[in-house]
Structures are given as C-alpha cells and as structure tokens.
Amino acid sequence: MDIRSNRELGSQDLLNDKRMLESELALMPEEPLDDAIRKGLEQGRSRAVRTKRKRISWQTAGAMLCIFMLLTGFIRVSPAFAKMMKEIPGFGKFVELIEYDHSLQSALNHEFMQPVGASAESNGYKMTVESIMADQQRLVILYTVEGPGIDENTSFVDFKVKNSNGKELEALIGTSHYYRSEDEAIESKLYDYLDIMLNGTAKMPENIIFGVKPGDDWLEVELSIDHERFAEMSEHIVLDKTFEVGDQSFTIKDALITPLQVMINFESDPGNELRSNLFIDIALVDEKGRKYSSNMGFNTMDAEFSRQFQSSYFERPKELTLMLEGLHMSEKGKIFVIDTDKNETLRTPLEGIILDSVKDAGDHYELKLKMSGLDDLSSTVGYTFFEHNGRFKDAAGNSYDILDRSGTQIEMTSSDGERVSNYYYNIPKADYVQPLTFEVIQYPGYVKEPISIRIK
C-alpha cells in the first residue's frame, strides 16, 4: 500500500500525535471499561458453550481404513426415556454425551443397553465401565475415569481395545466425546464413551479387553458382549443401483440395518477421473421425512467402500431414500513440499494448508499440518491428506516411511469463529536433504449436485 501525502511528515508530527494520544488516554473511560471486561467474560462463557471439540483417534489392525467423518448433521431427540435416564445419578452425563447421536439415543430409549459396572483401580486411578451397547457391527462402551489430574475437561486419555486373543479390532474407534456446557460446575470425573465401528467384514467378538491409561498404569476390564440381545435384530436389502454425481459413477450394492447403525455398501467406477473423497450431506430419509444422517464410513471411495448412517431400526420405517447433495473430490497427483528445518511450506495443493510446526518427539518428529481458511463445507471434513503407511522423499531422492502408530490424528477446533483442522503425522528422525516431498491423497474441494435413490 502506498499512502500519498502532499508533504513530508517529520518526527515532530509523530510526537504531536503521540502527545494528543496521551491526553486522550488520560481520560480513560473507567466504567465503560469495567463494563467491557464484564461483558467479555459473559460472552466467553456463552461462546464456549457453542464451542465443540472432538478429537478422534483411529486404531486399526487391518489395512482397510477410512478417514472421513463429519461433526455436523446429527438429529437431536429428547424423548421421555432419556429424560428419566438423566435422573439416574451419574448417568445423566452419558445421556448428554450421546444426545448428539440419534442411533444411541434411540437405542437407549428402547432399553437396548447392557449394564456392566466393572471397575479397575491402580495408584489412585479408577476406571469404571458403566454399560455397553452392542449390535453385530457397532460397540459403544460408556465409562468414567477418576484420579489425580483427571476431570471432566481432560481431553484425552490413552485407551486400548482388544479381543480376548489380544488382537486389535479391525474397527474405527471414536473417543473424547466432549459436549459439556461451560456454565455447569466441572465434575472431578471424566465421562466418555468409546465408539467402536467394526469394518464390514469383521465379526463382533464375544469378549473384549478394554483398557485406559490415565496415569502410568493401564487399567483394564474384560467385557463380555451378549450376542443374543441382537442376534435377530437386522434387516438386509440388496440393491445394485448405479448413479452419477460430479461426473463420477457409483453403484449402491446393499444396505444392512441394525439397532445402532445402517451400513450401506458402495462401489466406485474404476474409470472415475477424479478422486472422490466424501458425499456431501448424505442421509437416509423415511416416508415421514425423518432423516438419518451419516458421519462415518469405511475405506476411501476408490473401489468398494461403505457408509454408516444413524439407525432407523427402532423407527421401523416403510420407505427409505438415500439423499446426497454433492461430492467432495480432489485432483490426483498433487504434492506437498516442506522444509522441516526451516518450518516452511514450499508447495501445497491449497493455499490454506501449511506445515505449522515440527515437534521433536524423542525417537521421531511430529509434523503438525494446519488447514485454515476453508469454507464451512470443506472445514468439517477429515481428509486423508497423506496416504496411510505411505512414504515420502527428500531432495536427494531417498525414500522414508510415514510412521503410523495408531492411525492419523486430526484435531478440529472451531473456537473464535474460525475453523482450523490440525493434522498430525510422524516421520522418522533422519539426515534429510531438504525439502521433503509428500504425495497428497485428499484435499479440500467439492461439487454440489443433489441426488436421491430409493432404498426401500
């Protein structure tokens, strides 16, 4: 910017202006200022209530993994049963936590819940599994953690979940559900649930071992899952219908409706030119206009993939229609080039995606990538920015592994009205020749085009 003036300004002008400023400041408006501080505090309180944060971590044993999720679009219901449950001491918190998940609410209303009450204790820490909800595809573990330094605001407690043979489940696991209103007193207990969604082909185990590590030790309990409860509770519909969105072609194979979710299997046409990342606002709608949204799924949309929807099981609708508003997609063959020594982004598929920081984490480096400046539609999606278990190259052409301990961590924050997503990737410590080049799999971009397909 060039500011033109008809004459040169001198230090005297600056000094005059400063003196003027000082005399204005001498009349500091005491009362309005105190008022502004008070209003700011109030505003903070009410804004914090609207601020949701959620950190999802994925654990996977198999190669099949999907990295897309949405934080929006759940239907909130507040039926009488949930209200009653809320009044059971300690359980109200869980009811609040699952209020954002129609399937879980609906399941709770139909008493589709298995009380557990199993605890493990060590060194002043205590973990209790209050109850579980399970069907053939999804398992929800409602638990509390208490102990030194743990309270309702604790953002992440490490966890593990294995079958009785000690093998990790092939599943998408969500944790750190956090939807508290800031005006309530902070409880000295962490309430959370582990949301385990099995990959389509995986079978729900009879027993699982669930552990958390709030301090130095693991606290573990073994849980048995009552298969009889849900044995007969499913509906399978074969479809094989083809549709196009954003010039990309897809086939709906079949749908499986169970108490905690509806799973729909799709197949992408191998001839699709762009990389499809995610359907926009995909939902099932029944004859009464009730909407069952989708926030999870398995596999990238390159070949066979599935989407999970909020369950319509207990509503027992006569008709179901699949509706979607468009498609998130990206061009193939893009790269992300960074200098991890200088903390610089040299090439990025999109302006708002940069290397934020490089943290020395002992035996490896943790890269924090920041995506900002995206519109509302783009910023609520979790992207597989780098390929899982992928590799990258340094300037000398040496190839290295992206380390993958327990999946990608994406942190989505929406405080201060700005939505920012942080992506964490680990790379080994090595004598890199800068810069480093990563192949980009998914990045923000979309087309809007409404589609509807009858399911039943």
Add this chain to the structure above:
Amino acid sequence: MEAWEKEAYAAAAIKGDEAALFKRIEADKSKLYSIAYSYMRNETDALEAVQETVCRVWIKRKTLREPKFFTTWMIRILIRVCMDERKKKKRELTSFLGIRKETAADEQETATDSRVDMAEHVKALPNPYRMVIVLKYYRDMTITDIAELLEKPDGTVRTWLNKALRMLRVDMSQWEGGNEYGHKEQSGAGQSGLVER
C-alpha cells in the same frame, strides 16, 4: 497489585476461578485499553477490542501454563483481536482514503491537521506495520518487547518498522537524536514489566 498477588490470581483463574480472572484482568486494564486505543484511535473500537480479548481469554484460560506470563499472553490475544478488527474495517477505510486524498489536495495544514494526518496515515498501514509503529512510538516499547509480543525475531520487527516509516514517509532523523533508527529508545516509563520473562 503486587506481582505475587497477580500470579496468585492468575493461577486461580487458570483453574477456573472466575472472580480471580476478573481481578487479574482488571489489574491490567489500563494497559489493555491504552494499547487498544492507540491502535484503534477511538473509544468504541478500543472498548470492543478489550471485550473481545476478555472473551477469548475466558475461553482459552485453561491453556495458559505459566500464571506469571498472563499479561504477555493476554496482550498477545489483544494484538490479534486488534489486527483482526482491522480486516473487518478495511472496506470503510478504502472509501475513507479516497476522501482524504481530496482534502489533502487543498493544502491547508494547521497543527491539528498534521496530527489527524499522522493518525490516519498510521491507521492506513498494513496490520503488522501499524501494530509495530503503535507499540514502538505510541506505547514506547522496546524492539525486544515488541518482538516477544508478536512472536517474531527482532530483525523482523526492525524491518517492519523501517518499511512502515518509509510508507509513512516520516523522516525520523529529527526524533530527539537517539539510537536505533536515529531516535531515542524510550522504553521504561510506565511500560516496564509489560513483557514478563
């Protein structure tokens, strides 16, 4: 308020004690207001910036690890709020510049005119330049203090100051003779201890 008191209030505030937070913010209120006012140059905008800052402080209070860095931390938030505010006002500013050009053309300049001129020139600078000019020449902070608040190297702050002065077309050679940019470093007076270390 004594330093130890400030620290105690800040520590309680971080843990969620709202009364302590209010007390702690109040202890810095004139600092907050004077920076906001120096940048905004009007009471309404300055108060708005303070309010927004306090709001963000409330939301983020649990992320502050060291109670003794409360002031620096809060002023950093304020600086960001002030600079954000400017983005919103950019459109108004553009139209203002158009008018100003015409009035400047009639070449009637009294002392008040030159003050208004200077204030408006500073206002029209790009965010970081405006901020460094305000902190340096209007709030008398040192380069090191400014660098710490903006989380930039000293060199960057120096470059910004130089560029800002060039843009303002201000010749600083007459600024009370001193060092750095041919002017006297005026740190101290009323501002010491702004940046905790």
